[in-house]
Amino acid sequence: MSQKQYRVAVCGATGAVGQEMLATLAQRNFPASEVIPMASSRSAGKTVEYNGQELTVVEMTEDAFTGIDLALFSAGGGPSKTFAPAAAKAGCVVVDNSSAWRMDPECPLVVPEVNPEDLDWHKGIIANPNCSTIQMVVALQPIHLEAKIKRVVVSTYQAVSGTGQKAIDELEEQTRRLMNGKPVVAEVYPHQIAFNCLPHIDSFEENGYTKEEMKMVNETVKIMRDQSIKVTATTVRVPVFYGHSESVNIETEEKMTAEECRTLLAGSPGVTVVDYPEKLAYPMAIDSAGEDDVFVGRIREDNTIENGLNMWIVADNIRKGAALNTVQIAEVLIERGLVRVP
Numbered sequence: 001m002s003q004k005q006y007r008v009a010v011c012g013a014t015g016a017v018g019q020e021m022l023a024t025l026a027q028r029n030f031p032a033s034e035v036i037p038m039a040s041s042r043s044a045g046k047t048v049e050y051n052g053q054e055l056t057v058v059e060m061t062e063d064a065f066t067g068i069d070l071a072l073f074s075a076g077g078g079p080s081k082t083f084a085p086a087a088a089k090a091g092c093v094v095v096d097n098s099s100a101w102r103m104d105p106e107c108p109l110v111v112p113e114v115n116p117e118d119l120d121w122h123k124g125i126i127a128n129p130n131c132s133t134i135q136m137v138v139a140l141q142p143i144h145l146e147a148k149i150k151r152v153v154v155s156t157y158q159a160v161s162g163t164g165q166k167a168i169d170e171l172e173e174q175t176r177r178l179m180n181g182k183p184v185v186a187e188v189y190p191h192q193i194a195f196n197c198l199p200h201i202d203s204f205e206e207n208g209y210t211k212e213e214m215k216m217v218n219e220t221v222k223i224m225r226d227q228s229i230k231v232t233a234t235t236v237r238v239p240v241f242y243g244h245s246e247s248v249n250i251e252t253e254e255k256m257t258a259e260e261c262r263t264l265l266a267g268s269p270g271v272t273v274v275d276y277p278e279k280l281a282y283p284m285a286i287d288s289a290g291e292d293d294v295f296v297g298r299i300r301e302d303n304t305i306e307n308g309l310n311m312w313i314v315a316d317n318i319r320k321g322a323a324l325n326t327v328q329i330a331e332v333l334i335e336r337g338l339v340r341v342p
């Protein structure tokens with residue numbers, strides 16, 4: 001019997017994440033009878049490439065979702081707030097990459113390796129977590145199931161591609177100018193990013209943390225379905241083009257040795273362990289670019305507490321952190337017969 005095919009809208013198709021979504025759908029042979037690229041009126045009429053074909057971008061409007069089965073959104077929080085409910089009302093299941101719906105109790109927040117069963121209660125809009133959260137929970141969940149995580153202290157080293165194409169261009173331009181002894185202008189970030197680290201991602205909140213840091217705190221416990229896990233985060237932008245890295249310290253209820261952790265993670269879905277210090281082999285951002293898995297290394301016991309582990313977690317932020325996770329959610333929806341708005 002031939003597999004059912006779906007009409008799929010990619011909303012934000014001209015952007016960094018949207019482009020990766022189109023590539024991921026094609027690479028994974030997604031069962032799409034038609035792919036409809038959508039963006040704002042600025043890009044309507046332009047073409048984008050999908051599976052060797054040139055597709056014409058259509059303007060995203062409230063009426064554009066009639067007859068569409070699945071809409072994969074990466075057009076930012078504002079457009080998502082406006083258009084996702086209209087799409088769901090038209091019977092289209094939305095998977096949204098923005099923070100607009102993540103903490104809404106009516107919307108599942110899903111990483112397929114961690115909580116695919118949360119898709120069962122969707123009401124039309126499903127949220128894709130923040131990239132820094134996704135790669136961390138893929139590695140944390142197997143440890144939590146074995147040893148119960150009590151507390152997580154994470155510091156991130158985030159690539160500029162997380163901010164979009166303009167930030168990629170800014171890092172390139174600033175690097176070129178500085179190497180030629182010329183002064184630089186900072187437009188995307190508040191300070192020079194080339195040869196620098198900015199302990200500031202998204203805006204500051206009243207509690208002294210940034211929004212990016214609070215996304216990691218709040219999203220982690222929702223996805224792992226355990227409000228008792230304490231998370232504290234420091235998120236830092238670094239002059240790397242692709243691949244977010246994270247230094248993660250974990251305190252667990254039960255003892256887990258570094259060797260037990262390595263063995264557990266090596267057999268866990270979506271994880272590749274790269275932990276051979278004697279060969280100078282550990283996960284690195286440049287190796288993660290274009291890869292699907294979350295890479296974990298530098299696993300070692302934290303000897304300052306009774307049950308503690310340190311590790312280094314790296315993933316392609318545009319792929320597993322955004323486009324791939326969204327497409328994987330759509331694949332699970334199909335597997336579970338959930339491509340319908342209840």
Ligand code: NAP
Binds near residue numbers: 015076132161162322
């Ligand atoms: P980007 O390169 O700036 O692309 C933005 C896309 O949204 C473009 O296709 C743009 O179309 C479209 N768009 C903007 N306003 C729109 C509107 N009013 N109606 C329809 N389309 C509109 O940004 P990006 O890096 O791809 O990121 C896009 C969004 O994805 C972010 O704002 C964020 O919410 C989310 N994101 C999530 C993660 C994650 O952690 N999971 C990571 C990165 C991004 P035009 O060509 O017409 O301007």
Ligand code: 3JN
Binds near residue numbers: 131317
């Ligand atoms: O900065 C990064 O590395 C990830 C950025 C994600 C992002 C960028 C703009 C708006 C988000 C997000 O997914 O949390 C948003 C948003 O709040 O929707």
